Amino acid sequence: MNRLPETRFGALLLVVAVALPGLACDPVQPSAPQSAAEPSEGAESDPNVPGVAFVDEALQQRLDRVLASQGPRYVPRSHHLNDDGSPRFTNRLIRESSPYLLQHAHNPVNWYAWSDEAFDRAKRENKPIFLSVGYSTCHWCHVMERESFEDEEIAAYLNRHFIAIKVDREERPDIDSVYMTAVTILTGRGGWPMTVIMTPHKEPFFGGTYFPPRKGFRGNRAGLIDILTDMLSLYKNEPTQVVARAQELSQRVEQAAAIKPGPGVPSDKMIVVAAQNLGRMFDPVDGGFGGAPKFPQPSRLSLLMRYARRTRDEGATAMVTTTLDKMAAGGIYDQVGGGFHRYSTDAQWLVPHFEKMLYDNAQLAVVYLEAWQHTGDSAYERVAREILDYVAREMTSPEGGFYSATDADSPTPSGHDEEGWFFTWTPGELERLLGAGDAAVVSSAFGVTERGNFEGRNILHRVKADQELGSELGLAPKRVGEIIRSARSTLYDARASRPPPIRDEKIIAAWNGMMGAAFAKAGWMLAEARYVEVAARAVGFVLAQMRAEGGALVRTYREGKKGSASFLDDYAFIVAACLDLYEATGDAAWIERAVELQTDQDLRYLDEQTGGYYLTAADGEVLLVREKPAYDRAVPSGNSVAANNLLRLHDFTGDPKWRRRAERLFAWLAFQVTRSPTGFPLLLVALDRYYDTVLEVALIAPASREEASVLDAQLRKSFVPNKAFTVLTDAEASQQESTIPWLEAKRAMAGKSTAYVCERGRCELPTSKPQVFQKQLDRRRPYPSFTDTSPPRFPFERAK
Incomplete structure (x- = not known):
């Protein structure tokens, strides 16, 4: 089932950045083409991936040693494999600890992690930066990896003309936030995978989210290889426009981050x-x-x-x-x-x-x-x-x-990754596991049909309560609940035998x-x-x-x-x-x-x-x-x-x-x-x-906290979010007075556990009676701005 990439705003988007008005500045000077045969003076070393000018065998050996250290259980995530199952390509990401970066360690792309090394090289070679940001359980990140970053033609083009950087947004939320702001300014929306092209000075001039590999692959959308070609041409042939666009966008990112402080605390x-x-x-x-x-x-x-x-x-x-x-x-x-x-x-x-x-x-x-x-x-x-x-x-x-x-994806019996397969069921699977009678109850309770509701399989969702189902089937609601609880346990055990989704x-x-x-x-x-x-x-x-x-x-x-x-x-x-x-x-x-x-x-x-x-x-x-x-x-x-x-x-x-x-x-x-x-x-x-008057609640027991269990139970089940509370013995309360001043002189009275409910030092009468304690907890203060007129009320009722 095709699904668009998740966005930070709960909507989904595929975009190509628009041009921004230019500003005058020193232009980026395009570099001369490099020879593919011999490294030029100052050329950088690279691993054995498509499109690089010079393979550094020493670097490749170091990366291979890191690969070997992963141990025998390591499975390379790539379809570029040798006959023995080893990966054809291993790039610098094999040295990283991020599961997301390691997922890309065997792409034919010459990936760097975010590092001074990558930006220094981009400056020396005057190459634009291709930045890809995502996370390990992102479905559309996986899609873009399979379609584009595993594609040798696209990888070779990236390796020849760009410095490619991969970032785990969960490890580096600062990078993600700054460049997501840029993408949002350019396109009006954002999401992951995030795709940004920028200058060696970290200034973006293009941004978007998921891109298919080529035009026509998913409708008439622009493909990644087409975008790379256009952006490289712009970078080399119109450097003044690139710098102007990048600097203006960077300024707009700065402006978006600048928040003018207000005169005081907002009103309630x-x-x-x-x-x-x-x-x-x-x-x-x-x-x-x-x-x-x-x-x-x-x-x-x-x-x-x-x-x-x-x-x-x-x-x-x-x-x-x-x-x-x-x-x-x-x-x-x-x-x-x-x-x-x-x-x-x-x-x-x-x-x-x-x-x-x-x-x-x-x-x-x-x-x-x-x-x-x-x-x-x-x-x-x-x-x-x-x-x-x-x-x-x-x-x-x-x-x-x-x-x-x-992850969202998990392996199917055929060996292909599919979203949601691990979590879904067919009527036949339920009947084999539960027997016909219990399977019929479960199917009716969770909306299971032969047609299914997801790719021919069923996502379980509760459509009938125990009482309703019992009336229909002539069973006591208690018996329905027992069947469902037992079935959940059986299905969980059966599901555990399936290949699970990847865990980060x-x-x-x-x-x-x-x-x-x-x-x-x-x-x-x-x-x-x-x-x-x-x-x-x-x-x-x-x-x-x-x-x-x-x-x-x-x-x-x-x-x-x-x-x-x-x-x-x-x-x-x-x-x-x-x-x-x-x-x-x-x-x-x-x-x-x-x-x-x-x-x-x-x-x-x-x-x-x-x-x-x-x-x-x-x-x-x-x-x-x-x-x-x-x-x-x-x-x-x-x-x-x-x-x-x-x-x-x-x-x-x-x-x-x-x-x-x-x-x-x-x-x-x-x-x-x-x-x-x-x-x-x-x-x-x-x-x-x-804007509330926070309750200071102390439950003080004579010798053991368990002695305060009755009062404690009242507090546990009461929705009083704006409180500071503690449950202590006499001795503990005495020890903690220096840390929590309002514990001073609060002790168990008459050998009984005692509740103290105070507001900024002004206390109700201490009590050992649960009913009195509950009344003290239940007092609610209206918002200060609405002491005379009540705020408007909502017409909603709990949906059936």
Whole structure:
């Protein structure tokens, strides 16, 4: 099934960049043609790939030694193989640790990783840079690799006339962000694979996404070889125009990154405006926002739940529950193994893009947990558990860190890779595995037909509830549930015998922070110690093993190799996880680690002049611009996460500097938030905390925390997102007073576990009675701007 490349905006595009008006400057001088027979003076050495002027046998031997070190289980990803199965071509990417770069290590393209070596050579030889950016589980990245980068004619042309650079966007989000901005300026949209052609000085003059190899291959679209030919001609024959175009585009990238700070913290009315805008975008039948393709967008759901809590608006809650219900019933959810796929290609959540990303599942686990607290519906608890169990089972390394993703494509029995084959079924397969009776129940429950709903096979999606199905089949709903649970286990075991999708086993600090926070929250909310242990192990692994010399975090880790320097979101998400682990464990060491990391983040990333944080560290590589991430996309902005972290640190420690930094961050984005509030849902979640009176909740047990279990259970199931809480013994509370000042003098009273609920030091009467404690928790304050007039209410009801 053909599907277009994923875009950052939830839409898909194939484009050729348009010419930009020229500006006068020193022209790029074209170089003279090189002889193919003998290397000219200063010529660079290359591996044995098509179209190079000179093969350096010593370099090739070094690359072959790296290849040999991969071990006997290594399978080269290429159709260019020798009779013994060894790869015909091995390029410089074999030395990299990124799974995405290693996927391209046997292309006939003379790939470089992003490096000074590549740009220095481009300057010496006066060649344009061909930059290709993607990630290991990107379906259309694989398509473009098979069609173009495995094509010897295209590879030879690239090798003769360009310096080709391959970048893993997950390892280098800074490169991806800067050049995606350029592509978006040129074309109006962006996506992966991202294709950019630029000068040796890193200034882009052409950009797009996926391109077919030749014109006519997919309709009448321009082919990559045609684009390369046109761009090379432009570069050599009209250098002044190229430089002018590149410099103007670079200036526009700089302008796009420049955000004028506002006069102060945005009003809480922005939360209401964002909720209203989401209401206009909401699909009341299938949930979600807008049409196909549909992305889960968990930050928007988190914002709506907070809005619903503060306004008591059942319509806002209905937007959340309808979306979560439809997603959990759809094909976007793995009905057999748990966890969500990347997005749905249709509006009904039926046909997904089958890759699974760690960051999606981390955010969705938290949203389902919060929905369970907010509504009391146990179905949301079940989905959250299934997500986390899937991650613990299939996405956790032996060291404790979480892997990044699994691919959309998987091998079929015929040996060809097909998207989604691993996850789909036929009626015959179900009957052989389950028997005719149970297969009929499962087929009816999950919409399985002979025709299928995806390439002649079936994506399981829940079309009938247990009660409805039981009525139709004359079975008790309990019996239907038993059959389905047993069938899921059988199908999971059978599926495990299929060749699985490729798993990207690099460990990313930021994403481990996200998933670590999800496990920590779940462990506390659901009283599951094993989830807390998973969280502590993962975050502990990042803090212990993913450090550079000097102590700074690094971005990635794979098979003992540390990757590049860290970025803002690596710090921000790990700080958040440390705070969640403190609340889950009561161990003050997690607060201390959060303060230490936040202090380091401020030192490396803080913009002292206008507030907010840069994506890259002060000593990081200089690109076209040093960006400050603003918008919340599939992975929320590090600034949005940082805003909430700063407020939480203030709520725990009482140190006013943290709140002041949050206020400056809010003010920096005030104009942007006012113009487009729905682009900042997670920042508005932090703003909701800022405008609330945060509860300081301490549960103090006489000698053992288990003595506070009754009160603790009340807190676990209550949706009170804007709180700082801890569950401690008398002795622990005394020890932690210096770290958390509001613990002072809070002790168990009359030998009973005691709850203290305070607001900025003003406390309710301490209580040991669960009913009184619940009333103290349930108090909700309206938004300050709407104390006299209520905000508008939504007309939605939960879809059936």
